[in-house]
Amino acid sequence: MIEKARLARALYLTARRTASGRYTVTGGMAPHEVTVDGERLTCGCADASLRAGVECKHALAVLLRRGNLDVLAALRELVPMPKRRRPRAGTKTTESRRCRREGAGGRA
């Protein structure tokens, strides 16, 4: 399970791969070692040992580093989609000018 508060803290950590399936996570109070064995991540921090079934921030930092799709989906809930900027009425954007020029050229 991915908790948003832990994921937010994981964004401020750095996971460095030290060997195959092994990462050192820094940026918190102390560095932590995280090992990856297939789908299973193991961290030696107190949070990981106390809360089975919940990924600690170190494990989440490793999953972020590895581009885990579930973690990236959870990240979207933390970061709102930027609103599209609409040009004000009467202002010509580069895009609209380009479209007009291509249209006038008569190319299909």
Ligand SMILES: [Zn+2]
């Ligand atoms: Zn941990």
